[in-house]
Amino acid sequence: MSTPAITIENLTKEFTNPSVFSRGKVTAVENLSLTVEPGQVYGLLGPNGSGKSTTMKIVLGLVVPTSGRTCIFGRDSRDVESREAVGFLPENPYFYKFLTGSETLSFYGRLCGLGGKMLRDRSRELLALVGLETAADRRVGGYSKGMLQRIGLAQALVQDPRLLVLDEPTAGVDPAGSHEIRDLILRLKQRGITVLLCSHLLSQVQEICDRIGIMNHGQLVREGALDDLISIENQTEFVLENASPALLAELRERASAAGARVVCEQKPQQNLERYFLEVTAEQGGEKK
Amino acid sequence: MTSGNTRTAAAVHASAHKLFSLRRTAAIATNTFRDLVRQKVFYFMLVFGLIIIGVSLALASFSFQGQLQTVMDVCLGAMSVFTMLLAVLATAMMLPKDMEDRTLYTILAKPVSRFEYLVGKLAGVTMILVVATLLMTAAFFVVLHFWQGREIENLQLTEPAERAAAAISKIKAGTFTPTLLGGIGVILLRSIVCAALTLMLSCFATSWLFTVIVSLMVILAGHLVPIARSVWQGPLGAADAPFHIAILMRLITVFVPDMQLFNIVDDIAVGISVDAGVFLHIAGLGAGYVLVYLLVGWLFFAWREL
Amino acid sequence: MKGRILGILVLLVWGIAKSSFEARLEQRMENTRLGGFKLTASLRQQAGQAGFIAALGGLRATVADLLWISADSAWRKVQYGRMKLIFDTCTAMQPRRVLFWDISAWHMAWNGAAHIANHEPDPVARAAKMREFFLLGKDFLERGIESNPGSWELHDRLGMLYHDKLKDSENASKSYEEASKRPGALEYTRRFAAYYLAEVPGREREAYARLMALFHESEHEWLPTLFRHIQELEAKLDIPDAERIWHAVVKLANTPGNESSAYPGLVDLIKTGSREPAVVEAARALEQKMDIPAARRVKLPPHK
Numbered sequence: 001m002s003t004p005a006i007t008i009e010n011l012t013k014e015f016t017n018p019s020v021f022s023r024g025k026v027t028a029v030e031n032l033s034l035t036v037e038p039g040q041v042y043g044l045l046g047p048n049g050s051g052k053s054t055t056m057k058i059v060l061g062l063v064v065p066t067s068g069r070t071c072i073f074g075r076d077s078r079d080v081e082s083r084e085a086v087g088f089l090p091e092n093p094y095f096y097k098f099l100t101g102s103e104t105l106s107f108y109g110r111l112c113g114l115g116g117k118m119l120r121d122r123s124r125e126l127l128a129l130v131g132l133e134t135a136a137d138r139r140v141g142g143y144s145k146g147m148l149q150r151i152g153l154a155q156a157l158v159q160d161p162r163l164l165v166l167d168e169p170t171a172g173v174d175p176a177g178s179h180e181i182r183d184l185i186l187r188l189k190q191r192g193i194t195v196l197l198c199s200h201l202l203s204q205v206q207e208i209c210d211r212i213g214i215m216n217h218g219q220l221v222r223e224g225a226l227d228d229l230i231s232i233e234n235q236t237e238f239v240l241e242n243a244s245p246a247l248l249a250e251l252r253e254r255a256s257a258a259g260a261r262v263v264c265e266q267k268p269q270q271n272l273e274r275y276f277l278e279v280t281a282e283q284g285g286e287k288k
Numbered sequence: 289m290t291s292g293n294t295r296t297a298a299a300v301h302a303s304a305h306k307l308f309s310l311r312r313t314a315a316i317a318t319n320t321f322r323d324l325v326r327q328k329v330f331y332f333m334l335v336f337g338l339i340i341i342g343v344s345l346a347l348a349s350f351s352f353q354g355q356l357q358t359v360m361d362v363c364l365g366a367m368s369v370f371t372m373l374l375a376v377l378a379t380a381m382m383l384p385k386d387m388e389d390r391t392l393y394t395i396l397a398k399p400v401s402r403f404e405y406l407v408g409k410l411a412g413v414t415m416i417l418v419v420a421t422l423l424m425t426a427a428f429f430v431v432l433h434f435w436q437g438r439e440i441e442n443l444q445l446t447e448p449a450e451r452a453a454a455a456i457s458k459i460k461a462g463t464f465t466p467t468l469l470g471g472i473g474v475i476l477l478r479s480i481v482c483a484a485l486t487l488m489l490s491c492f493a494t495s496w497l498f499t500v501i502v503s504l505m506v507i508l509a510g511h512l513v514p515i516a517r518s519v520w521q522g523p524l525g526a527a528d529a530p531f532h533i534a535i536l537m538r539l540i541t542v543f544v545p546d547m548q549l550f551n552i553v554d555d556i557a558v559g560i561s562v563d564a565g566v567f568l569h570i571a572g573l574g575a576g577y578v579l580v581y582l583l584v585g586w587l588f589f590a591w592r593e594l
Numbered sequence: 595m596k597g598r599i600l601g602i603l604v605l606l607v608w609g610i611a612k613s614s615f616e617a618r619l620e621q622r623m624e625n626t627r628l629g630g631f632k633l634t635a636s637l638r639q640q641a642g643q644a645g646f647i648a649a650l651g652g653l654r655a656t657v658a659d660l661l662w663i664s665a666d667s668a669w670r671k672v673q674y675g676r677m678k679l680i681f682d683t684c685t686a687m688q689p690r691r692v693l694f695w696d697i698s699a700w701h702m703a704w705n706g707a708a709h710i711a712n713h714e715p716d717p718v719a720r721a722a723k724m725r726e727f728f729l730l731g732k733d734f735l736e737r738g739i740e741s742n743p744g745s746w747e748l749h750d751r752l753g754m755l756y757h758d759k760l761k762d763s764e765n766a767s768k769s770y771e772e773a774s775k776r777p778g779a780l781e782y783t784r785r786f787a788a789y790y791l792a793e794v795p796g797r798e799r800e801a802y803a804r805l806m807a808l809f810h811e812s813e814h815e816w817l818p819t820l821f822r823h824i825q826e827l828e829a830k831l832d833i834p835d836a837e838r839i840w841h842a843v844v845k846l847a848n849t850p851g852n853e854s855s856a857y858p859g860l861v862d863l864i865k866t867g868s869r870e871p872a873v874v875e876a877a878r879a880l881e882q883k884m885d886i887p888a889a890r891r892v893k894l895p896p897h898k
Contacts, residue, residue, distance in 0.1 A: 057393075060396075061396070061397075062397070064593070080399050080400070080401045083399045086397065087397075088394060089394075090390040090393045090394060091390070093389075093390055093391070093393075094389035094390060094391060095394070096319065098327060099323070099326075110311065110312070111315050111316070111398040112398055113311060113399075115311070156397075159398070165397075346663075357659075357693065358662070361658070362655075362659060365653045365655055369653055458778075492598065514620060517613070541616075542606065542609030542610055542613050543605060546620070549619055549623070553655075554688070555623075562623070565622075573615065573619065576608070580604065583604060585601075587597045587598075588598060589597075591595070
């Protein structure tokens with residue numbers, strides 16, 4: 001069996017209450033264990049304050065755990081070298097706004113030990129990947145929210161990491177941008193990159209994740225493959241095109257004859273997001 | 289993602305991770321430098337230029353003796369204050385800004401240690417301070433050269449020959465001296481110590497305003513260290529001071545850097561030549577401060593929850 | 595928490611180590627600053643009290659300069675009281691700036707006193723007030739010397755003040771003597787120390803010895819004032835003819851090859867009152883020998 005991309009073992013994190021008057025402790029994460037296998041897209045879900053951000057920070061070595069440990073590809077998160085294999089996009093990232101897009105990438109590339117022609121090629125390639133070629137020489141200070149998110153993604157990918165940690169990658173981004181980011185994640189998944197995704201946008205998580213974990217009050221309350229968790233075992237869905245009323249009537253009859261119950265029958269609705277995208281594309285709306 | 293790139297990036301992964309990498313530190317340093325330059329910190333220098341030109345013009349309308357000295361005093365004084373303020377203000381903003389913008393997360397999520405991050409930041413500010421000092425020195429020397437010529441002219445007109453000759457040779461030998469360069473070096477060193485101090489404070493402070501205020505207070509108190517020292521060991525005698533005052537003064541001398549030692553420009557402007565040994569001692573002391581503040585800053589920062 | 599405790603420990607250990615290093619370095623810098631001379635205890639105390647000045651840090655010199663310039667306008671408005679206040683503050687801020695002490699004293703003892711001399715009609719009050727200004731100048735110089743023990747200039751000015759204003763030749767001589775011992779002192783300080791000693795009643799012997807030492811040292815010292823003082827003392831002390839300086843100069847004049855150095859000596863002797871026929875003869879002989887035109891030959895002064 002290959003080394004897991006992320007291993008979290010019995011992780012507990014307590015924060016000291018910063019208030020001088022009540023020196024109580026707040027438990028952000030309690031005895032959490034989970035494993036993310038290579039190649040998976042793992043969605044970590046939970047309401048605000050459920051401990052998912054803290055978990056992510058511990059995995060990245062930004063916060064030291066009170067007990068337990070986390071590893072990235074078998075290397076302890078507290079070792080700096082564990083971060084050679086990981087790219088991170090924080091929620092609402094800002095970068096040095098006086099740098100241009102390509103300067104930003106070359107800065108992060110140099111932090112990963114890249115340099116010279118290799119780094120130049122790599123940043124050009126990434127700018128193309130996230131669709132920022134035309135904005136490469138503009139200062140990041142003038143970027144829109146979606147562009148910031150995309151340069152953030154490019155930055156996370158700069159050293160070609162095997163694991164990507166994304167915190168609300170589409171927060172505050174318009175539907176077109178959000179759609180692109182989702183597609184990008186799917187493309188990365190095809191290349192075998194492991195993704196740990198934190199998001200509130202459940203529909204999006206549903207579209208791209210293989211496996212999810214749901215956290216609440218610092219504990220992992222549900223965990224498993226997405227299909228296993230949400231498919232309704234005793235129901236089946238058909239979507240028919242050009243079915244005549246007679247055919248429908250016949251189907252209803254056959255079903256009841258066989259002892260099945262028709263739970264619902266309706267015209268499938270177009271996804272609002274797709275509709276919106278179609279309309280804005282027709283209007284020749286410029287990509288932002 | 290071509291196969292070639294994948295291979296080379298993988299090669300980077302495979303290479304042993306160095307505990308301290310100059311390349312990473314240099315990346316942070318040059319980035320900090322570039323960021324500060326583009327934030328137009330050098331407009332600060334324009335103010336300096338205006339001050340020394342203004343002082344020059346103002347002096348020209350007075351017929352007072354010692355104009356050359358005054359030019360030196362004002363320029364060196366302005367350099368001390370400007371570099372110190374530049375060091376404190378530029379440094380105090382760096383860490384809180386990186387944290388607030390979450391840029392720090394993206395940097396530390398790369399294989400960069402917190403020590404490398406701090407060293408890189410300090411090195412970036414140091415680069416800014418070096419460039420600022422060079423620019424100010426160049427402007428200062430132009431003005432000084434002008435006033436040296438003027439003072440010599442004045443002496444030739446007003447003083448009897450023997451005195452004039454003595455005074456002129458004294459001025460010529462006493463204006464652009466190695467001691468003056470050394471003094472400017474000490475101003476630079478002092479500003480780097482101030483930057484290191486500010487960086488250390490910002491490693492546990494929660495706001496940049498706190499950092500700025502505490503840094504300036506420590507620097508101000510630093511100028512009073514000789515007085516604190518004289519209370520418990522000088523000729524004033526510890527016996528005269530109440531116990532709690534003596535303890536307080538002792539604490540000040542221990543925890544506050546003696547900024548007066550870095551304040552030798554006041555002496556240099558008066559023409560006192562300082563020997564190389566003293567410069568070496570000051571340089572050693574300054575380097576000690578920078579290293580200790582960096583180490584302590586790292587200790588504060590290494591365990592800090594981000 | 596662990597990091598903070600460790601950090602504070604490091605600061606403590608460093609602080610203890612550095613504080614003794616800093617104390618030693620301060621001592622060393624003070625020695626350099628004062629050129630090996632010691633600060634007086636009273637001045638150390640004053641420096642301690644002037645904490646606010648120390649707090650100005652790198653701007654101390656600049657503030658002192660700006661204040662100094664403002665003294666110029668006070669002078670133009672003839673506000674000597676205000677000038678004294680400004681000078682006191684400037685010198686307190688930048689006590690190592692010799693010029694501040696020097697000019698402060700000059701404004702008081704020369705300009706201030708001159709102003710009184712021109713504007714006080716009552717002769718008794720005039721003398722008293724002028725003396726007050728002289729003493730203010732003397733005070734600046736003496737305090738300046740305390741802060742700058744190595745400065746020859748301040749001793750020199752003090753000597754001038756004693757001699758020209760306070761008419762105290764003994765202290766003037768002493769001050770010039772001190773000035774001459776300091777590095778960079780101009781040569782005249784040593785001469786003045788000896789010249790003014792000659793004016794002190796009761797110390798003629800000592801003065802005579804000093805002046806003769808200068809006379810024998812080099813012909814470079816053969817200046818009219820030296821000859822005048824020596825000849826006066828020779829008369830006062832009844833020095834035998836054979837030991838008087840005219841003997842030595844005439845002897846030099848009669849030694850072939852020394853004409854050009856002996857002649858100015860003879861001229862000075864005559865000009866400062868020598869009536870010795872041998873001197874006049876020797877001078878005339880040299881004038882002929884050296885082809886000095888009649889118009890440029892030394893003229894005998896009329897008898898007193």
